[in-house]
Amino acid sequence: MKKSIRIALAGNPNVGKSTIFNALTGFRQQVGNWPGVTVEKKSGFARLGEYEIEVVDLPGTYSLTAYSEDEVIARDYIIEEKPDVVVHVVDATNFERNLYLTTQLMELGVPLVIALNMSDMAEKNGTAIDQVMMKKFFEIPAVRTVGSKGEGLDELLRTAIHEAETSPHHEHAIGYGDETERLIAELVTALGKDPALSTRYPPRWLAIRLLEGDENALEKIIESPARNAAQAVLAMIDPAETEAAMADRRYEVITALLPQVCATCVRTMNASDLLDRVITNRWLGIPIFLALMWGAFELTFAAGAPFSDAINALMSYCADLVGSGMEPAWLGSLLGNGIIGGMGAILVFIPNIFILLLLLSILEDSGYLARAAFVMDRLMYSIGLPGKSFIPMLIGFGCNVPAIMATRTIEDPKDRLITILINPFMSCGARLPVYILFAGAFFPENGGTVVFVLYVLGISVAIGSAWLFRKTILPGKPAPFLMEMPPYRLPTFATSVVHMWDRGSMYLRKAGGIILFASIIVWGLASLPFGVEYGSAESFVGLIGHVLEPLVAPLGFDWKIAVALLFGFVAKEVVVGSLGVLYGTGDEGGSLQSALLADPHLGPVTAFALMAFVLLYLPCLTTFAVIRKETGSWKWTGFSVFYGLSVAYIIAFIIASLGHFVIGGN
Incomplete structure (x- = not known):
């Protein structure tokens, strides 16, 4: 049988x-x-x-x-x-x-x-x-x-x-110290008032869970006759402190028994442990993280400038050559102003993008970014999110699409939804060309610092929004964050370059697809109807821009900026490509930065307000689609769009209204 x-x-x-x-x-x-x-x-x-x-x-x-x-x-x-x-x-x-x-x-x-x-x-x-x-x-x-x-x-x-x-089996008890053991004994006695409960669950285990403030365990005694007696014991303690003390005791037991069963498992403190004591320190961890990010942006500007200048000179020469020497004139305008002017505005910043991605790849391959997530756990938990949410936020520095998909690892539905809603505020790489363009033009001495401030602004808005959502529309408590630290490694240059290329090549693919297509559309709207001056108020693009201009005028933006922001919904890189077309930087070989500096409507304040708006407003079309797919809700997708646009407008308005007191000028 x-x-x-x-x-x-x-x-x-x-x-x-x-x-x-x-x-x-x-x-x-x-x-x-x-x-x-x-x-x-x-x-x-x-x-x-x-x-x-x-x-x-x-x-x-x-x-x-x-x-x-x-x-x-x-x-x-x-x-x-x-x-x-x-x-x-x-x-x-x-x-x-x-x-x-x-x-x-x-x-x-x-x-x-x-x-x-x-x-x-x-x-x-x-x-x-x-x-x-x-x-x-x-x-x-x-x-x-x-x-x-x-x-x-x-x-x-x-x-x-x-x-x-083999029977019977018994609970293998860990001694938690005299005071805690007294509380456990009192709870076991209290739970004994409900024989059904004591039969269903191990009394000592249930007592321990109650002492640790386990909500799931507390639910088990809500309807129990033992409830009042148990709550009288629990009223004498702080569950968070008790849970921490009991966890410490378990680790003490592990530390004591480990050498008895595995002498080779006991290791002494090594260089990695000493480094972690500094990098993950409660007070030093976040300043170290911010300092490394600031250094990465400064190096991005400094190292990328010579390459960007060379590409800019080449694209200007090509645009001038094609635009002035080709017949029919409309074809020369299409190639010079439309394709070369639009795509050239993006290609100029490819070196900066690749340098920043290389630096982030080095930090990731070294094992540091995992520790950055650990460092941010305390802050994340305080605003109502698990530390695990910071990992998709870090991924969002590259692209919001895989970052939102990465929220699938977050178990709690509310935690996951909040992380999805705040992720578009993380400054993806597609926004970087906009920052480099305007920061390089209007803040040439402090470009890296300005970009760093924008990234911090995005993180701050994301954290503030998470706190707001947790207090209002999505209340609850986040789950604690547990993760295994990878070992520190000395990154190999080849591996970091491969990672850089995997992430950076998508910008080249976009330049060959979406941005090219968008540049041609903007050029067509700027050239039609036939007979109007290119990019004038009488052109189709001018008409669209002037309809939108009253909406953005309080922010200091003109109709050209309004059109660029409209097309930026397709992809944030298109903002720069559209400006390259609208400012006709291919006409006389002038760079887009020079054209922007010559615009009397633009200045440092307006430039910073625009960068903040691009950081925070509508997610790109692909991100919009992924939010809909991952939430399964048009309601939350629409909320994400409306909320992001509202926050972007409010912050840009504050900068435009008050910025001249700090920066001066437009």
Whole structure:
């Protein structure tokens, strides 16, 4: 007669849990969703001797604190569904990091087995985990496995079967100190007033969760007869402080037991640890981040200037040659003013874009940008977002489209929606040509600093908006941020160049597609109807511009700026291309910056207001489409457009109204 048991696989993300699951179940598995959520559910079957074994692959989680959807699913399945045994899959190459989840699983009082996965790689690196001592000190059997090669899986199943059939099992208690243990004991006594609750959940575990302020655990006692007695105990503590103290105690236990089971896992402080003490310091971290960003923008301007000047001279020469020497005249105008004038205005800034992307690639490849996200976690949490939201925000420095798609890793729907709504305020690379154009023309001595201020402005508006949304339309508490720090690496020049090219080549593709097309459209509108002066008020583009001009006049913008902003909705680079066409920089070989400086309507104040407006107003057409796809809502997409346009107008108006007191002039 066949016997059946059920095994749940638990573990941190990226420990090879799914590899073990696939190796055990093969094609005998089902994939669906957990009830009521979109998180994937995997279950399958394995056989060993007379046993039919159901294997359930739980979502990867760093803890059972139940802040994220994945944590709630994993924890509730273990508690509510009560599998016969839980197999905790750990990455043997990062053994210490995985043990925090082990300490929480121990408190559930379930039959538990540890699978020391990737043991071959750990052994290759000199790590030796003593399975006998694991059993002695943790009271949990440990099995060496290599999921990718199928090694140790039969032994893992045999051990799991033995644990499932061995009874009774008890909670493996961690001592939390006299005062905390007194509170735990009082809560256990209080919970005893509800026998049904005590039978359903391990009393000590539930007491610990209540002390840590776990909202999911608090919901479990709302209708319980034990509620008043439990809340009387909880009223004596600060849950945040208690949670931190208990987490510290778990780490103390791990630190004490680790040398007993794995002498080679204990490492001394190295140069990377010392560097992290400075770079991730609570007070120094953010100033270091800002200083590095400022340095990157300054270097972008300084190193890019000679290349940009050379391209500008070449494009001016070509535009002048084509525009003045080609018949028919309209074709010369199309090539000189339209194509070369529009695209040339963009190509001039390609060196700056590539230099900035190279610098950001070096920071990313070195391991620094991951630490920047960690540094910003405290600030992000204070305004109502998880630190994980800063990763899509960092990606937004390159392009808002993949950044918004990256919000899929954020578990909480409100956290994710807020991150999507604020992401367009992150200054993508497409806005950089506008900054370089106007900052280079009107702030030649401080161009890098001006661009740095714009990036800080974008981050500030994003953070302020997140705080506003969290306090009003999307209330709630963010989930804490857990991430694994990559090691510091010395970036190779070749790798950083490849990353730079992967991200920068899209600007070249845009120049060959969207910007070319937009430049031709603007040229056509500036040239028609036949017989009018190119780009005059009587042209189609002039008529459109003068309709829009009253709307932007309070910001100090004229009709040409209004037209450029209108076409900038297609892609932000088109703002510069449109200005190149409208100012006819191909006519006499003059550069666009010179044409802008000669415009009496423009000055430093108006230029800075315009840069701030471009930073904050409508997202590009592609970003608009991605927001609609990721939110699944026209309402939120429309809100994003309306909110961004309103914020851009208000801030640009403030700059235009008050800027002359600081900068002087227009």
